[in-house]
Amino acid sequence: MADVPSRQFYYIIINNFAGGGRTRRTWQQLAPILKQKQIHYAANHTQAPGHATQLAYQLALKCQQQSQPPILLVLGGDGTLHEALNGLQKAADHRIPLAYIPCGSGNDFARGAGITTNARQALNQVLKAQQPITLDIGRCIDHQKKTVTFFTNNIGIGFDANVVHITNRTSTKNHLNKYHANSFAYLTSLIKAFFTQKSFPVKITTAQQQHTFQRGFVVTTTNYPYFGGGVPLLASASVYNHHLDLVIMEKANAFYFIFLFMLMFLGQWHIKMPLVHHYHLKKLRIQSPQAEYGQADGEDLGKRAFDLEFNVTRQAFWFVPQT
Numbered sequence: 001m002a003d004v005p006s007r008q009f010y011y012i013i014i015n016n017f018a019g020g021g022r023t024r025r026t027w028q029q030l031a032p033i034l035k036q037k038q039i040h041y042a043a044n045h046t047q048a049p050g051h052a053t054q055l056a057y058q059l060a061l062k063c064q065q066q067s068q069p070p071i072l073l074v075l076g077g078d079g080t081l082h083e084a085l086n087g088l089q090k091a092a093d094h095r096i097p098l099a100y101i102p103c104g105s106g107n108d109f110a111r112g113a114g115i116t117t118n119a120r121q122a123l124n125q126v127l128k129a130q131q132p133i134t135l136d137i138g139r140c141i142d143h144q145k146k147t148v149t150f151f152t153n154n155i156g157i158g159f160d161a162n163v164v165h166i167t168n169r170t171s172t173k174n175h176l177n178k179y180h181a182n183s184f185a186y187l188t189s190l191i192k193a194f195f196t197q198k199s200f201p202v203k204i205t206t207a208q209q210q211h212t213f214q215r216g217f218v219v220t221t222t223n224y225p226y227f228g229g230g231v232p233l234l235a236s237a238s239v240y241n242h243h244l245d246l247v248i249m250e251k252a253n254a255f256y257f258i259f260l261f262m263l264m265f266l267g268q269w270h271i272k273m274p275l276v277h278h279y280h281l282k283k284l285r286i287q288s289p290q291a292e293y294g295q296a297d298g299e300d301l302g303k304r305a306f307d308l309e310f311n312v313t314r315q316a317f318w319f320v321p322q323t
């Protein structure tokens with residue numbers, strides 16, 4: 001039976017630079033399929049960092065009164081999805097569902113959300129959807145900068161952010177796939193980050209208690225199981241439980257740190273180990289007075305003091321998750 005043309009309209013944001021050019025190739029592969037299936041769409045290529053946020057925000061404002069708003073389909077990596085999400089969330093009460101074809105380097109969101117990294121199949125997951133699904137996203141108030149950031153995956157201070165910073169600074173980043181084809185460069189970033197990242201004091205405030213850790217090293221608030229391109233930070237983190245998870249690892253020697261990383265891949269043994277602390281909650285505040293690197297969904301937040309307040313909110317997505 002021939003495909004029935006969809007009445008749904010897709011506003012598409014494409015970051016040709018994501019995945020070291022993989023997104024551009026993916027779009028060349030998918031555009032003819034959309035035409036053949038007579039899907040209604042408008043394609044928009046990002047012109048610079050931050051452009052996806054601007055495009056998504058303008059779309060959300062424009063469609064606020066529409067009874068059947070378009071679907072915002074993002075082609076790129078976690079960073080492009082992060083930008084688009086922030087554009088939508090900036091417009092209060094928007095009703096636009098987010099769809100996503102992962103073609104970045106790390107694709108942590110896709111890994112945890114049940115979206116395949118096979119572009120044709122991921123497109124099918126989008127086109128097969130009949131209604132939106134609502135997933136948790138993190139909301140973070142930055143008291144230093146007086147801004148609000150939304151995240152699908154995680155926000156980290158310390159080691160993981162240092163890895164992001166070093167990797168982004170690497171001149172090859174835009175030409176090579178940073179986690180796979182260029183896995184040697186990624187490994188180099190990990191080693192360099194380990195030896196350059198000093199321990200730092202961090203204060204955690206929850207509804208019940210306050211804790212200060214003098215030797216913070218990894219301080220990551222996650223909505224999702226993965227960070228750093230497939231490292232299972234916390235397998236039990238979920239976008240369905242309306243909670244965030246905070247994982248703190250204190251500074252340890254290299255052997256112990258490698259041991260903890262190995263445990264991560266075996267399940268959640270690492271959170272039972274000395275020097276590792278886990279919180280599962282709806283709200284928390286993290287204060288890190290010393291200048292450290294920060295990252296949000298793999299995007300570099302720079303090196304500075306942080307005073308961040310977290311809670312959970314929701315975003316409509318448009319895809320059929322793989323089971």
Ligand SMILES: Nc1ncnc2c1ncn2[C@@H]1O[C@H](COP(=O)(O)OP(=O)(O)OP(=O)(O)O)[C@@H](O)[C@H]1O
Binds near residue numbers: 080
């Ligand atoms: N036209 C552009 N020129 C240069 N950079 C761009 C452009 N459009 C977007 N960007 C930036 O590209 C960066 C990388 O995008 P993205 O994170 O999606 O891909 P990735 O890093 O390859 O994948 P992942 O985050 O999954 O590892 C983002 O920081 C985004 O701001």
